[in-house]
Amino acid sequence: xxxxxxxxxxRERRETVRLPLWxxxxxxxxxxxxxxxxxxxxxxxxxxxxxxxxxxxVVRPLAQWEPNNARWGENYPREYETYLKTRIGDTxxxxxxxxxxxxxxxxxxxxxxxxxxxxxxxxxxxxxxYHAVKDIIETKRIKRPFNAGTCWxxxxxxxxxxxxxxxxxxxxxxxxxxxxxxxxxxxxCQDCHDPQTMNxxxxxxxxxxxxxxxxxxxxxxxxxQMRSLVCAQCHVEYYFAGDESKGLKNYLVFPWEKGTGVxxxxxxxxxxxxxDYVHPVSGTRIIKAQHPDYEMYLTGIHAYRGVSCxxxxxxxxxxGGLKFTDHHVQSPLLNISGSCAVCHxxxxxxxxxxxGSIQTKVRAAVLAAEEALVLAHFDTAAAVQAGxxxxxxxxxxxxxxxxxxxxxxxxxxxxxxxxxxQESMRILGQSVNQAQQARILVARILAAKGVSASPRYPxxxxxxxxxxxxxxxxxxxxxxxxx
Numbered sequence: 248x249x250x251x252x253x254x255x256x257x258r259e260r261r262e263t264v265r266l267p268l269w270x271x272x273x274x275x276x277x278x279x280x281x282x283x284x285x286x287x288x289x290x291x292x293x294x295x296x297x298x299x300x301x302x303x304x305v306v307r308p309l310a311q312w313e314p315n316n317a318r319w320g321e322n323y324p325r326e327y328e329t330y331l332k333t334r335i336g337d338t339x340x341x342x343x344x345x346x347x348x349x350x351x352x353x354x355x356x357x358x359x360x361x362x363x364x365x366x367x368x369x370x371x372x373x374x375x376x377y378h379a380v381k382d383i384i385e386t387k388r389i390k391r392p393f394n395a396g397t398c399w400x401x402x403x404x405x406x407x408x409x410x411x412x413x414x415x416x417x418x419x420x421x422x423x424x425x426x427x428x429x430x431x432x433x434x435x436c437q438d439c440h441d442p443q444t445m446n447x448x449x450x451x452x453x454x455x456x457x458x459x460x461x462x463x464x465x466x467x468x469x470x471x472q473m474r475s476l477v478c479a480q481c482h483v484e485y486y487f488a489g490d491e492s493k494g495l496k497n498y499l500v501f502p503w504e505k506g507t508g509v510x511x512x513x514x515x516x517x518x519x520x521x522x523d524y525v526h527p528v529s530g531t532r533i534i535k536a537q538h539p540d541y542e543m544y545l546t547g548i549h550a551y552r553g554v555s556c557x558x559x560x561x562x563x564x565x566x567g568g569l570k571f572t573d574h575h576v577q578s579p580l581l582n583i584s585g586s587c588a589v590c591h592x593x594x595x596x597x598x599x600x601x602x603g604s605i606q607t608k609v610r611a612a613v614l615a616a617e618e619a620l621v622l623a624h625f626d627t628a629a630a631v632q633a634g635x636x637x638x639x640x641x642x643x644x645x646x647x648x649x650x651x652x653x654x655x656x657x658x659x660x661x662x663x664x665x666x667x668x669q670e671s672m673r674i675l676g677q678s679v680n681q682a683q684q685a686r687i688l689v690a691r692i693l694a695a696k697g698v699s700a701s702p703r704y705p706x707x708x709x710x711x712x713x714x715x716x717x718x719x720x721x722x723x724x725x726x727x728x729x730x
Contacts, residue, residue, distance in 0.1 A: 309442035312408035316435035319442075325566065330435065330574035333375030340580045341603050342610065342663040348372040351710050356617040358713035359624065360651065363527040363721050364535060365390075367714070373661075376434035376576055379403065389423065395497040396421035400451060401481035403430045404437040407450040415452050419487075420496040439477040447473040451480040457501035474555035475541065482540035482556075482661070484512060486521060507542045509656050509674055513649055522648075527720040529627035530637075531644045536655035543660050547667030554590075562586045578662075602665060609657070609664030612675040616654040619682035622704065623647050626689040628720070629702035629728040635692050643685040643692075650681030700730040 306321045313319065320327025338344040350370045351358055361367040365388035374382060379402040383389065389398070397419045400406055409429060410418045418426075441448045449455055449465050454476065458465050468476055487497040505511040513534075516522075522532035544550050549559070559579045561572050579586035580602060583595045591598055627643055657664060657671045657678075664671035693699070705716045705726060719726050 311442060312411055313437055313442055314404035314408055314432040314435075316404065316432060316437075319436035319440075323436075323445075325564075325569070325571050326436075326574045329564075331377065332575035333577070334377035336374055336378070338577065338581055340578050342606050343372070343578045343661065344581065345374050345577065346372070347374060354614075354617070355707050355710045355713035356614075356621050358710055358717055359528065359621050359707065360617065360655075361535070362717035364524045364533070366535065367717060379433040380430060381433075384427070394422045395419075395487060396423050396426050397487055397497045397499050398423055399426055399430050400453070400499055402434065404432045404435045405430045407437065410452070416494060416496075416498065419498050438480070447477050449476060449480060451499075453485065453499040453501055454480045454483075457483075457503045460504040461506070471553060471555055474557040474561075475544070475550075478556040478560075479541035482538055484537050484539035484542060484656070486516075486523070486534075507545055509539075509542075509653060512542075513652060516652075526624060527717070528725075529624040529644065529647060530631065530640070531624070531627070531647045531651070533648060534652045534655075536652055536659045538659050538661060539656055540661050540666060543657075543670060544666045546670040549666075558589075559586045562589065605668045606663040606665055609668060609671050609675070612672055612679075613654065613658050613664075616650070616675050616678040616682065617658075619679050619686070620647070620651050620654055621707070623650070623682045623685045623689070625702055625704055625728055626686050626693075628725065629698070630689045630692050630696070632725075632727070632729050633693055633696040633698050635689075635696065639692055640689070643688040646681045646685040646688070650678045650685065653678035653681070698729060702728040703730055704728075 307318055309319060309322070316327065316330065320330075333345075336345050336347065339346045348371065350372065351367070357370060358367050361370070369387035371382075371386075383398065383402050400419075406418070409426065413421070438450055439447055447470065455465050465476060483501055485499055485501050488500045489496055489498065502512045502515040505515045516534050520532075521534065523535040524533055525531070526533050541556075544556065557572065560576050561574060562579075562582065562585045563570055564573045564585065565571075573582075573585065575582075580599060583598050587598045587602075588595065593601075623643075624647065627640060627647065630640060630643075653674045657674050660666065660671070705712070707713045707716065716726060
């Protein structure tokens with residue numbers, strides 16, 4: 248029984264398994280489908296490799312100083328289409344974005360700190376690059392007569408063309424209003440790119456000259472460094488130099504001869520005894536900081552790690568097999584997935600909260616420095632009303648000058664301190680300290696004059712109130728501060 252059963256099982260196992268007729272057809276069709284899909288995948292990979300490696304198809308040859316961004320867009324449509332997004336004007340972050348924010352309405356103390364200077368009249372958040380020409384034409388800071396053609400330097404792709412045509416010195420010395428008819432194209436392609444090779448290049452001489460003053464050469468910069476240097480042509484601290492003996496009038500200079508730190512710049516300006524204006528309340532010679540974004544960035548962790556400005560504000564994008572730079576220059580907080588999240592593997596909300604926490608702390612320190620500086624200005628004015636002379640107030644005014652520049656250095660920076668939080672807080676701490684030192688010195692002077700009570704500080708709750716107080720000092724009358 249056992250042997251027969253074993254032989255029967257063996258015969259059954261050797262029998263051929265017969266598949267239904269439709270199964271064979273299905274296998275043939277499935278195999279053909281797999282072959283087709285693999286073929287399509289191979290073709291797609293080859294096309295993407297070709298697309299990524301192929302040279303740009305030049306539709307229109309570009310002139311050396313072509314200012315019209317739309318003509319560049321014919322050759323580089325992806326970059327141009329993203330650049331056009333800089334005209335969007337309703338994006339907002341906690342302390343930035345492209346929305347038209349009025350700093351003087353939000354912060355009346357700025358009216359006092361900039362009293363007697365154009366920024367006390369009009370100080371709004373910058374919009375996208377697309378609006379650069381329109382916004383400078385409409386600002387109330389520009390007046391007639393106004394002879395500084397230099398103020399066009401960072402606003403238009405027409406500037407390199409005009410510098411090449413007129414000469415750099417002649418461009419700076421020209422009347423701003425006389426150049427208005429020729430400056431019509433906003434910041435764009437030609438400011439940063441060579442039209443023949445599309446390599447990044449420096450088109451503003453002030454940056455090259457600033458590097459030369461430090462013993463460096465921009466031509467030795469690599470591509471990654473250039474992705475920050477093209478921004479540093481404009482997002483920096485600067486002043487207008489004048490020297491008739493050298494034929495210089497309103498010549499654009501970055502004060503980096505002693506270095507790019509805030510202390511280096513203060514030492515540089517003090518060596519020249521330079522001031523943008525004399526404060527009408529305290530009589531202090533004030534240096535107006537512009538927007539030293541690049542200098543602040545150099546002290547931060549991103550610069551230390553080799554991250555460029557463009558990595559965060561103009562991150563790379565891909566379409567198909569093509570990789571290109573997103574020219575929608577904006578806050579990284581408006582494109583966290585494409586900028587911050589490339590390196591920081593947290594959720595978008597975590598990144599947003601972290602950045603907001605840093606900025607809120609810096610903002611609080613900015614306001615603390617403002618209050619100390621405003622009170623120091625009024626204390627000094629009270630000392631003048633009590634009969635104190637320039638020699639008695641010299642040290643207090645020096646401290647006030649340095650403290651206000653330090654505050655302005657951080658306050659005028661884009662990013663509310665995020666480019667370098669530790670450096671921002673260090674500088675603001677020094678600003679508060681210097682303002683309070685000035686107040687102590689003035690309090691001693693007042694005491695020596697028989698004034699022991701605090702001055703009668705004016706109400707500054709609104710922009711209108713601050714403006715009225717500031718103008719009273721601008722016009723020479725002032726307000727009574729002595730108790």
